[in-house]
Amino acid sequence: MSQAQVPVTVLTGYLGAGKTTLLNRILSEQHGKKYAVIVNEFGELGIDNDLVVNADEEVFEMNNGCICCTVRGDLIRIIEGLMKRKDKFDGILVETTGLADPGPVAQTFFTDEEVKARTRLDAIVTVVDAKHFLGQLGQGHEAEEQVAFADVILLNKTDLVSAEELARVEDRIRTINRYARIFKTEKSRIELEAILDKGAFDLKRILEFEPDFLHHGHDHDHEEEVASLSLTADRPVDPDKFQKWMGALLQLRGPDIFRSKGILAIQGAPRRYVYQGVHMMMDSDWGTPWKEGEKRSSKLVFIGRNLDGANLQRGFDDCLAPA
């Protein structure tokens, strides 16, 4: 029985950021949709119904020699179980614990064939506590990495900070991740359309996730550990050279590169080549054709730790076809 892939939204955020409030809202509001919610702490949600599933965050290493290839074993099991239900879902939300690395969750949707057949990763949504975020950055990698992985950020509890504090937090978020959409919220109050069914991992919609340059045109600060950067080229890309370079880069730096995506003008190809990845996992396809007379430029985006922009640009430049 063929059925459409169910979209999965991953909900991350540091302890106390407002994930549970958001989930309660999604479960209790009248929106005419049916969402299954996979939570890590059953008791926290005020709502007890059979659409709420308890997970144990079982992070499994794949026995395939790939060092950063970890998956959520419990998610594979739960998704298979949910698909046995008579009633189908409009979507699945996966909540991670406040201290969780979103990597294994995302990688599960790149790795497991059955999960891939039944579901598609839609977006990673991160809830940020406007009051405590800057302090949390000093307490470990988690708060920073959750922002780095995000497609959508709820900058929450804005009512608890001054305009200046809020601007500082937003600025800090932007140095980590320039590409996520930020929504400022109080008490996790947000239209569900803003966070659900975004297609952030859909190769056909990669163009919709262009950075918000107007708002934040400044270059990233090299002092910062986790940052985002983009590389561009106006000459076509040599596919063999690019594959070699990207392969070596991910092999070497995969654990440090949280998200990557790109749109490439391949030499001699009439269509765009699009890809996106999480750590060393990569997904790619041919995109829309270039229009007659359209400027064929390529663009890569990385969000990661200790990225050397100049070095990456040099590597990318070496992949370009001779002028």
Next chain:
Amino acid sequence: MKPDLSRPSWAERLPPTRSVAGDAPVAACAFNRDGTVVAFALGDGRVRLLPADLGAALPEAAAPVHGGVALSLIADPSGDGFVSGGDDGRLLRHGKDGSTSEIASYKSRWIEHLAAHRNGTIAAAVGRNAVIVEGGEVRELGPHQSTVAGIDFSKDGGRIACAHYGGVTVWSLGQAALPPRLFAWRGSHVAMKWSSDGRFIATGTQENDIHVWRIAQATDMRMQGYPAKVKSLAWASDSRFLCTSAQAVFTAWPFAGKGPEGKPPVQFGSEGAGLMTVVATQGTSDLVAGGYDSGEVQLGDLKSRRSVVLKMADGSAVTSLAWSPDGGKLAIGNERGDLMVVDLKR
């Protein structure tokens, strides 16, 4: 009773079959101990009972007994009906008359795997623990390294094996309980079956491999080359073969004599039915039933290496198969919710 698959009549027409609309995906099916009733665990929480006799009147469909999905089902080893587990965390006993009683309940846990021994003991995988039900007594073994993904008894019922991330743990159920023994292999194990002669434990892994341990020697072996996870395993012909899903034809590893090391698996049957999703065998018999993701079901004979089609492909993947105790009937369940009983005695 043993059908002879070389007889031309087997290839000419499909055997008599009754198909009932179950209206929800079938998660598991089983015959009861005396083979008179077949039950299907469904994706709407119902456990639907049908008479094994194709001509008997159908009872009315019962109401859901589990909150979400009835995930697992076995014959009750000490009664006339069945035992089921659900994603509501309830372990239920069903009489063949349709009566239901609760054995135990584990809030916010799923009960996906059940096993039974003919001595009457029931085992259920509940989160990271194994729950053992002996008579009126319920006890837990664990916790294991992860959620238990497969559970099975030893031949004599004295031990229980639990598959989990990192391998298989074997617990002694005897009076003087011995410490559990770990048969380790890296990675996640997604299916497990103890051979009926007690000598081997086989698992399917997240990496599309089969792993098999020799219990006495504590040696192990790995079989690779599957295009998908092997989620269905079945020992056949008195443990002379290990049959596996996730291939386009019947695939059985020979375990007689020195074992399968250095030998290719026995493969036979007609390709074109897709990928096998479920394989089911029956004790000492050489017969093996295989269900495919296309909906086709084939019956194979490990001895003659012949196969016939029992059910045509219909686009709805086969999710479960069960043999009647006498081997004369086969129950089939699929994703769409068709509940089927095939009569092989003819």
